[in-house]
Amino acid sequence: MKSARFFLAGAALASCLLSQTVFAETISFGIISTDSSSALKQRWQPLIDDLNKQTGLDVKAYFATDYAGIIEAMRFNKVQIGFFGNASAIEAVDRSNGEVFAKVKYKNGEAGYYSLLITNANSKWTSIDQVLKNTRDINLGFGDPNSTSGTLVPAYYLFAKNGINVKTAFKSVLPSSHEANMLAVVNDKIDIATNNTDMLDTIKTQHPELYPKVRVLWKSPLIPSDPLVWRRDLPQATKDKLRNFFDHYAEKDPREQAVMTAISGYSGFADSSNAQLVPIRQMALFQKKQQVQNDAHLDSADKQAQIAALDQKIAALDSTAAK
Structure with a gap:
């Protein structure tokens, strides 16, 4: 009888500890909506699988239809770690108890990426000066309101510095994702659109037949590479596992390096902080x-x-x- 009570008590304690461990180590990884959910899943799922295998965490990918969806999900603790652009990372840090802890690295050695203004290769719009002088005749594909390269950078460096109010200067302004804007330009459905070098590289490697259909009209100053943000209240043990994984991922393993390349021409991750914002x-x-x-x-x-x-x-x- 005593041994039975001891067994039951031990089983109850083990069950309790197991449930606490699972609860503490189950996290959701939010990924900003630069592309369709299916395309993002195809590129990111191999990394998520490696993250689970190498850390023992139970990580689930979370894709929202816009940047705000990831920011709000982190705010209400539905997402505990996320891949953001710099502008959306500011919102996550300020509103969602977030903290930058890492950033992506590029295979080409760049410390970041660039915002672009693009048009169809056969478009009548052949120069940025021509665009700036004829905004009333142009339909503009703009980025998500929380996008760094799709909205903030071109709004400041390209338009504000040239005295152009995006909201009133153009024939129409149609905010959308990088992928949707790229396809609209390729299919000649819109005059010009903001985009970035990451998406252009993706088109070049994954859809090389479409790459010649894109003309770049403008390229921004360098934008710091995209950050990873975690909630500040994650358990320290979980943070340690995450940091160790991202610090060493794709350092030597060719398969892991191929995973990073497929995501968007990345080579791995580097430590970072809120200072990059x-x-x-x-x-x-x-x-x-x-x-x-x-x-x-x-x-x-x-x-x-x-x-x-x-x-x-x-x-x-x-x-x-x-x-």
Whole structure:
């Protein structure tokens, strides 16, 4: 009888510990919607499988239809780790208890990637100057509102710096994913569209017959490579497993290297932190300041107050960047 009670108590304790372990180590990996869910799953699932095998974690991939879906899922703890662009990572850090811990590396040795403005190779739009002078005649395919390369970077470097308000200057503005914008250009369904070098590389390697149909009109300054973000409240043991996996993934194994190449021409991962978001934050604040300065509906006092508040935030970021 005593041995039976001991067995039952031991079984109950083991069951309790097992349930706690499973709960602690089951996480959801959110991946931003730069492409269709089926295409993203095909490219990312091999890495997710390796992550499960090598860490013992129970990781499930989570694909939303837009960037906001991943940000909100992390906010409500439905997603614990995610692959973001820099602009959407800012939202995850500020609103969703997120923290940057790694970033992707590129096979070509670049420290990041580039935003592009593209058109069909047979389009009448042959130069960026021609586009900027004729916006009223152009249908623009723009990026997701939380996209760094699809929205934030071209809105600032290409349009705001040339005195163009994206919302009012064009014949139409159609926000969409990188894949949808690329296909719209290739199929001559839209005049021009924002995109990035990652998607162009994907088209070149996976759909080489489509690559000659794309003409690049503009290329941005370098954008820091895309970050991985985890929730700050993840157990430290789980963070350690994740960091160890990403620090060493695709270092030597040819199969793992092929997985990274298939995702988007990546070669692996490097450690990072929230500091990589500082230049993107600066860009967003400068863009906001320009919008306030050009807002004819604001009275002088409100405009000055908002500009002063933005200048204070910009100065704080400048101090952070200097450190």
